[in-house]
Amino acid sequence: MSAIEPGTDDWQRLSTRMLLVHPVQELLRAWPVLLGLVFAGTAGGHGSWWSLVATVVVILGGLLRWFTTTYRITPEQVQVRKGLLRRQVLTVPRDRIRTVDVTAHALHRSLGLAKVEVGTGRTDRKSDGVKLDALNAAEAARLHEELMHRVSAPAAGAAERPRETILASMRPDWVRYGPFTLTGFVTVGVIAGVVWRSLNEAHVDPRRIGMLRALLDRFDRTPLAVDVLVVVAVLLVVVAVASTLGYVLAFHGFRLTRNDAGTLHVTRGLVTTRAITIEERRLRGVEFSEPLLLRAVGGARCIAITTGLRVGRGAERGGSVLLPPAPRAEALRVAGEVLRDGVPFTGTLAGHGPRATRRRFSRAIGAVLVVVAAALALWGLGVVPAWTWQAALVVVPFAALLAADRAHALGHAVLNGTVVGRRGSLVRRRSVLSCEGIIGWNLRRSFFQRRSGLATLVATTAAGRQRVEVQDVPLEQALRTAEEALPGLLTPFLEG
Amino acid sequence: MRLRPPRHLVSTKAVGYWTLRALGGWLAVVAVQVVWMLNDGGHARWHVAGLILTGVLGAAHVIVMPRWRFRVHRWEVTSEAVYTQSGWFDQERRIAPISRIQTVDSERGPFERLFGLANVTVTTASAAGPLKIRGLAHDAAEQLVDRLTEGTATDRSDAT
Numbered sequence: 001m002s003a004i005e006p007g008t009d010d011w012q013r014l015s016t017r018m019l020l021v022h023p024v025q026e027l028l029r030a031w032p033v034l035l036g037l038v039f040a041g042t043a044g045g046h047g048s049w050w051s052l053v054a055t056v057v058v059i060l061g062g063l064l065r066w067f068t069t070t071y072r073i074t075p076e077q078v079q080v081r082k083g084l085l086r087r088q089v090l091t092v093p094r095d096r097i098r099t100v101d102v103t104a105h106a107l108h109r110s111l112g113l114a115k116v117e118v119g120t121g122r123t124d125r126k127s128d129g130v131k132l133d134a135l136n137a138a139e140a141a142r143l144h145e146e147l148m149h150r151v152s153a154p155a156a157g158a159a160e161r162p163r164e165t166i167l168a169s170m171r172p173d174w175v176r177y178g179p180f181t182l183t184g185f186v187t188v189g190v191i192a193g194v195v196w197r198s199l200n201e202a203h204v205d206p207r208r209i210g211m212l213r214a215l216l217d218r219f220d221r222t223p224l225a226v227d228v229l230v231v232v233a234v235l236l237v238v239v240a241v242a243s244t245l246g247y248v249l250a251f252h253g254f255r256l257t258r259n260d261a262g263t264l265h266v267t268r269g270l271v272t273t274r275a276i277t278i279e280e281r282r283l284r285g286v287e288f289s290e291p292l293l294l295r296a297v298g299g300a301r302c303i304a305i306t307t308g309l310r311v312g313r314g315a316e317r318g319g320s321v322l323l324p325p326a327p328r329a330e331a332l333r334v335a336g337e338v339l340r341d342g343v344p345f346t347g348t349l350a351g352h353g354p355r356a357t358r359r360r361f362s363r364a365i366g367a368v369l370v371v372v373a374a375a376l377a378l379w380g381l382g383v384v385p386a387w388t389w390q391a392a393l394v395v396v397p398f399a400a401l402l403a404a405d406r407a408h409a410l411g412h413a414v415l416n417g418t419v420v421g422r423r424g425s426l427v428r429r430r431s432v433l434s435c436e437g438i439i440g441w442n443l444r445r446s447f448f449q450r451r452s453g454l455a456t457l458v459a460t461t462a463a464g465r466q467r468v469e470v471q472d473v474p475l476e477q478a479l480r481t482a483e484e485a486l487p488g489l490l491t492p493f494l495e496g
Numbered sequence: 497m498r499l500r501p502p503r504h505l506v507s508t509k510a511v512g513y514w515t516l517r518a519l520g521g522w523l524a525v526v527a528v529q530v531v532w533m534l535n536d537g538g539h540a541r542w543h544v545a546g547l548i549l550t551g552v553l554g555a556a557h558v559i560v561m562p563r564w565r566f567r568v569h570r571w572e573v574t575s576e577a578v579y580t581q582s583g584w585f586d587q588e589r590r591i592a593p594i595s596r597i598q599t600v601d602s603e604r605g606p607f608e609r610l611f612g613l614a615n616v617t618v619t620t621a622s623a624a625g626p627l628k629i630r631g632l633a634h635d636a637a638e639q640l641v642d643r644l645t646e647g648t649a650t651d652r653s654d655a656t
Binding site for chain 1: 497498499500502572574576577579585586587588589590591592593596620621622623624625627
């Protein structure tokens with residue numbers, strides 16, 4: 001490993017190839033504005049001129065980013081200087097570095113570049129740490145190695161490279177779980193939104209497009225029920241295909257490895273590749289989650305609960321993906337391997353009893369009944385047609401099913417030094433948080449929870465979603481759990 | 497096994513402050529309704545019914561909430577932990593070990609100044625776990641902050 005000598009604290013630049021990438025990125029980011037200028041300008045006849053000027057400005061701005069951004073790595077810290085008018089110097093002490101993230105999107109990859117993001121342990125919603133966009137792929141890999149493994153293994157010299165063990169790698173047949181991830185819904189929704197808006201902006205009447213009109217004419221001749229069925233079927237197929245594509249794009253070549261120096265590595269991605277490193281001493285637990293559809297086909301996924309990872313979106317909100325949707329048994333195995341203990345994921349959980357079950361039913365069905373009552377009242381006043389309350393009434397059995405499933409999911413335990421909580425139906429999560437990761441307790445009791453002797457026990461933590469909830473547990477059980485997980489903290493406040 | 501509530505109540509002046517704040521909120525609602533009524537012209541019966549409803553709900557809230565809240569809001573600090581209880585209809589107890597405290601802030605809004613009150617917020621590294629003690633007498637708040645900062649200054653780990 002060629003460590004950077006303490007003396008060489010010269011400021012370095014990003015890869016010169018970024019002179020090509022920055023302008024393209026900026027153009028892509030600015031295209032709605034540029035397009036808007038073209039349309040806005042057509043009225044005055046100068047649209048093309050304005051958009052040309054704007055394009056030049058955007059390209060120059062992109063080029064300037066290369067000239068204004070420099071970075072250096074000293075033995076103590078990583079520094080980045082950037083900005084033209086507002087000069088910024090970002091400094092991250094190296095002992096505060098908790099994650100190093102290497103990503104490369106298509107443009108980066110075609111030029112042999114990679115982006116390096118350094119994550120610090122802050123609660124990380126405002127500060128996005130240090131980003132180096134982008135370096136030569138080799139340089140990025142070296143930096144990644146250097147920053148991560150110097151931190152966790154200061155003694156390990158250049159003599160031996162730490163050993164990597166593979167914990168999980170993607171098998172092609174996992175793609176069958178792709179359609180059940182529903183990520184396609186979002187994609188299809190976004191595309192539909194964009195198309196709809198562009199049509200509106202350009203004042204195109206969909207009815208005037210020949211193909212669409214032929215389609216609409218056909219719908220006019222067939223009965224409504226058939227139309228609805230056809231539309232739903234087409235939508236389902238499109239969503240399933242989009243979800244599968246999304247799965248392949250995100251998780252192609254997925255590999256989870258453990259480095260003996262004390263880190264976990266995740267590499268994945270088809271077009272945009274990502275390499276994420278998690279320090280094991282920052283790992284506070286694992287979330288084992290089973291969304292309803294995935295559960296129906298025997299799949300599950302794992303997410304790391306760790307401090308210092310930027311809080312992402314969607315499935316990654318709780319932290320970094322440790323395993324994409326995969327067979328349940330495989331997910332259990334990987335979760336156990338990551339924590340070096342499978343018991344928290346397989347051990348039996350204590351249920352929350354009949355009062356918690358009653359609460360789930362009264363909440364799910366009660367909410368629907370309120371809607372039914374409101375619809376009935378409005379129907380009585382002649383404001384809405386009768387089908388509204390009838391439709392609301394049809395929902396009741398589904399609400400009951402949901403409540404039953406949710407009640408069945410509730411469970412908690414303290415297993416081998418971890419607090420385990422399970423809840424949810426649409427997304428069932430079993431969160432395993434190591435007791436050392438708990439930095440406080442919140443005991444929430446709503447008016448109705450107090451009446452039924454229940455409480456929601458929240459273990460707060462600096463990692464992942466910042467909390468693990470044990471929902472609707474009998475108060476006495478909640479206190480026992482808290483006392484067992486962190487002995488002594490509650491003792492002075494307990495009586496009887 | 498029972499978890500007893502924290503020992504100390506907040507300042508009695510907090511009742512007045514909470515009453516004033518709740519009153520302000522309800523008056524804003526009434527003002528909106530009145531403006532709407534004056535601009536609408538018709539539907540007088542509905543508007544009056546709405547105003548009466550707001551009046552009844554508002555009065556109940558303004559009378560009940562501050563007193564209820566005063567009985568719930570409590571706090572306690574030991575050498576090991578900070579323990580708070582807050583809320584009224586929905587209540588929450590929070591416990592954090594002193595060793596995990598990251599910052600101790602106190603703040604006073606203009607109306608709280610008027611009542612001689614202050615808030616103390618104790619944060620940990622978790623975004624889910626700040627302990628807020630609202631409605632403390634000003635000097636009590638200052639003493640509490642001093643005590644907590646003394647306790648945490650000796651601890652040098654990063655408390656995550």
